[in-house]
Amino acid sequence: MIEDVAQPMQTFFVPQMEQLGLRELEARHGSLSTIDAEVGEGILWAFSLAEDCLYTYNKVQVQSDINFIEFPENSICLSYMSRDSVLQIPCGLIAKRRWSDKNLVSFRMDGTPMECRIVQGEQCCAHSLVMLPSFFDRMEGLTDVERQQLFDFLSAADRTDLPSEIAPLFAQLVPALSLRASGNLYCAAKVNEILAAVVDATFSKAEGEEPSLAEDALIAQEAKHIIDRRFAEKLTTTQIAHELFVGRTYLCEAFHREFAMGLGEYIRERRMEEAALLLANTRGTISQIAHAVGYAHASSFVDAFGRHFGVSPARYRKGEGRWEEK
Known part of the structure; x- marks a missing residue:
């Protein structure tokens, strides 16, 4: 009161x-x-x-x-x-x-x-x-x-x-x-x-010191942290900008300056990395893996995976397109 x-x-x-x-x-x-x-x-x-x-x-x-x-x-x-x-x-x-x-x-x-x-x-x-x-x-x-x-x-x-x-x-x-x-x-x-x-x-x-990170770098780091933890959700650049209380354009520009890649590009990269691991190490269906990495539809996932790796998820699972570890 x-x-x-x-x-x-x-x-x-x-x-x-x-x-x-x-x-x-x-x-x-x-x-x-x-x-x-x-x-x-x-x-x-x-x-x-x-x-x-x-x-x-x-x-x-x-x-x-x-x-x-x-x-x-x-x-x-x-x-x-x-x-x-x-x-x-x-x-x-x-x-x-x-x-x-x-x-x-x-x-x-x-x-x-x-x-x-x-x-x-x-x-x-x-x-x-x-x-x-x-x-x-x-x-x-x-x-x-x-x-x-x-x-x-x-x-x-x-x-x-x-x-x-x-x-x-x-x-x-x-x-x-x-x-x-x-x-x-x-x-x-x-x-x-x-x-x-x-x-x-x-x-x-x-004292005339430069801050360890500029404000846009800090915002970019926070956005990256959100993506790394939650890429399996239906994240969008607009949603991330809203959560960080900044404008979408500002966020995208700050992220690109810090990481030399687009924010949407980084979301896709993280999803593809996880999808590749799941395909290589689990028996989940293509649809299950698609949902596990943030895609609502398997067809969208298959298209994105093919563009990223140059092979379909099914062929990747069989060993095509993988990085061969020695």
């Missing part, structure tokens, strides 16, 4: 609740509310991790345009949000650039009221971590100079180098946690992971 959220942090979400007509629900951790069906559909969860640190998740779609005002205190906001949510941020707080379907942003709010507008049909979704200046003052293990560097790093309006590994961490912080007994512990642990990654990024930049 609202009273469970630290009072200094209530100004970051209670005005939204009131202006959008959100109805509060029972929750074990923080404040959980939903929008009235006549207005649209959506949910807002606010959970304070300290007197000066708040996590919020909101996902809202309205049936008609709505204007509202936010009343933020002087603070830093670190967010993982949809394009429509980014476009609500007033000019000057973040630099203009081409936004993806999902974006990592950070900016400083100076306490000035912010006029916002949700347009009918827009998909507004944001995971946000809001921190007052006192939160940085209390961070253990950092010197005063390092705390200031961290604050400045997150304040920059043109920040484009936030560590990409925090995106999937944000994505795991969902409203269902407000109902779980362990939800507060889980949320605190993920926020600490997010902060640790940001601290590392801050001081690698301050």
Whole structure:
């Protein structure tokens, strides 16, 4: 409930609740509310991790345009949000650039009221971590100079180098946690992971170091990991992009830069590798093997296998086209 959220942090979400007509629900951790069906559909969860640190998740779609005002205190906001949510941020707080379907942003709010507008049909979704200046003052293990560097790093309006590994961490912080007994512990642990990654990024930049992997390389590696584990599913590039909260075109370009091959090509290669092993080492039928490596129809599998190896699966099983080990 609202009273469970630290009072200094209530100004970051209670005005939204009131202006959008959100109805509060029972929750074990923080404040959980939903929008009235006549207005649209959506949910807002606010959970304070300290007197000066708040996590919020909101996902809202309205049936008609709505204007509202936010009343933020002087603070830093670190967010993982949809394009429509980014476009609500007033000019000057973040630099203009081409936004993806999902974006990592950070900016400083100076306490000035912010006029916002949700347009009918827009998909507004944001995971946000809001921190007052006192939160940085209390961070253990950092010197005063390092705390200031961290604050400045997150304040920059043109920040484009936030560590990409925090995106999937944000994505795991969902409203269902407000109902779980362990939800507060889980949320605190993920926020600490997010902060640790940001601290590392801050001081690698301050020391003039290049990050070990560029953001697109990290995304490509995550996509490869998904394929390696789940190539037997009906994976598509669009689905993988959605799971990684990036645009399909961006993902395909990043993957090609990292691995010098197309993402779809890699999916097919992994499936063919597994199919070859199954043909050589099991007695499964062609149809069974096709389904085992992600093909709904045996005919599609046979065509793909033939293009890849130059022989049919049946002939491959008999020994044709195999790499002869010596």
